[in-house]
Amino acid sequence: MSQVVRPYGDTTGDGMVQMSFTLPVPHDKRAEGAALQLAAKMGLAPAMLVHAAAMGEGHTFFVVYGSATHLVDMSAVEVVERDYPLLSPKDVNAAVKRSLRRPLVVVGACIGTDAHTVGIDAILNIKGFAGEKGLEYYSEIQVVNLGAQVLVPDLVERAREARADAVLVSQVVTQRDAHIHNTMQMSAAFREAYPAGEVPLLVVGGPRFDEGAAAELGVDRVFGRGTTPSEVASYLVHALGVRHPREPKKRTT
Ligand code: B12
Structure with missing residues (x-):
């Protein structure tokens, strides 16, 4: 070629x-x-x-x-390639059981003034997206979907209450770079609220994010247009496994 x-x-x-x-x-x-x-x-x-x-x-x-x-x-084309294996729901459940020995807790929300919930629901709701079931379908994943227009302090509070392993945030509106500002505010708030090393996995998604901007945004991973639930579930298992290879994640109160 x-x-x-x-x-x-x-x-x-x-x-x-x-x-x-x-x-x-x-x-x-x-x-x-x-x-x-x-x-x-x-x-x-x-x-x-x-x-x-x-x-x-x-x-x-x-x-x-x-x-x-x-x-x-x-x-000279640069893209973020998937660097973890794509697992079936059965394999994800087995991996969670093996590594955490309890359900993996995911808290999701649209933050700021953003009311576009279809994207986060596509990932979280049982009905899913593109022929795949959402994370609610996974027996070893406990989903807390906070819906639209969640304020960052409330998200932090709810994540602490739920003892979230991962926080999934959606941003669809990009006017005046709202998605960038909101995400940076969110990641800073989590770093401030949790002791170092105990911040939940921070994942952000939406159709107009640059998937290569995770470090700049202060999050662990960015997912873009067309993301499917199994990509997210597989990533969570991979990332939490990497962080906590042998023992269950230490919880904060
Ligand atoms: C449906 C829709 C609405 C609905 C939303 C209903 C709801 N409950 O969500 C309603 C009518 C309420 C609405 C309102 C508005 N909307 Co609107 N809306 C759309 C529309 C047509 C479709 C969005 C959608 O549902 N896509 C389908 C989902 C499945 O795709 P997705 O969001 O990209 O999600 C996928 C990925 O991005 C990813 N993903 C998304 N989030 C996350 C999160 C995580 C953690 C992960 C892992 C992955 C992930 O996974 C998903 C599955 O693959 C788009 C145009 C378009 N065609 O995209 C405009 C659009 C997003 N809206 C727009 C605008 C401007 C508005 C309004 C400001 C209009 C107005 N003047 O009032 C308001 C804002 C309301 C608000 N406060 O947010 C603009 C945004 C422009 C911009 N640059 O920011 C768009 C692009 C239309 C346009 N071309 O102008 N909207």
């Missing part, structure tokens, strides 16, 4: 891509010219304007289709 690739539209390597954006100008001929100028500066040449529509007062939405002049070097 070639190490250098270009997008595919009508013919191999023609570079065709489609892009949409909004400019803060009223819809007229000059606005359309401005959209094409932006497309050219972004490396689309030639570019065609295929759609333009007024978006309220003084704004125009555009769709542009054109040939990207940029190349992708596959050898």
Whole structure:
């Protein structure tokens, strides 16, 4: 396989891509010219304007289709690969029994003002996601789902009460980087509230996170778009096993 690739539209390597954006100008001929100028500066040449529509007062939405002049070097692509085995629910249950000798406690929530619970429910609720059952289905996982708009101090409190092994936080709204700020606030609060070395495993997820940003966010793992419950369950078992290879996790009061 070639190490250098270009997008595919009508013919191999023609570079065709489609892009949409909004400019803060009223819809007229000059606005359309401005959209094409932006497309050219972004490396689309030639570019065609295929759609333009007024978006309220003084704004125009555009769709542009054109040939990207940029190349992708596959050898320079960096991603976070899954570095743990994908286990069945049966294997996860057996691993929890073996390593913890009690149910693994998971506390989940959407924090801040975020009310998008479908993502965290897809991971936690028994009905699950993409044909897989959620963590509630696992006999050795005890799930406490706190729902939407949970304040960070309340999350810390509930995690302590439940003696959580892992805290799963969802952030879907990314306006003004709310997902980043909320996650950093959450991880800082847990580090402050727990003695060093006893902080529960902190896991954050949502469609627009950079999966490589765990260290920067102060969490143990970041999960992105399309995550399935078994990936999360397998990760929890792997991570808690790594942290506590022989003995059950020490609990805080
Ligand atoms: C449904 C929906 C709503 C519903 C939410 C209902 C509910 N109970 O969740 C309602 C109507 C309430 C809503 C409201 C709003 N919404 Co809305 N909503 C959506 C929509 C259409 C779908 C989201 C969804 O359910 N996806 C399906 C789930 C399964 O996917 P997911 O969340 O990505 O979750 C997966 C992964 O990300 C991951 N994951 C997610 N969380 C976690 C957590 C952990 C721990 C792990 C491991 C994994 C994980 O696993 C999941 C399964 O794979 C999106 C657009 C879209 N198509 O995405 C907009 C969208 C998210 N909403 C948006 C907006 C702006 C709003 C509002 C502000 C609108 C308004 N002006 O009022 C309000 C905000 C309300 C609030 N306070 O949060 C924007 C966000 C833009 C941004 N950049 O932040 C979007 C992107 C729409 C858009 N294009 O503008 N919304």
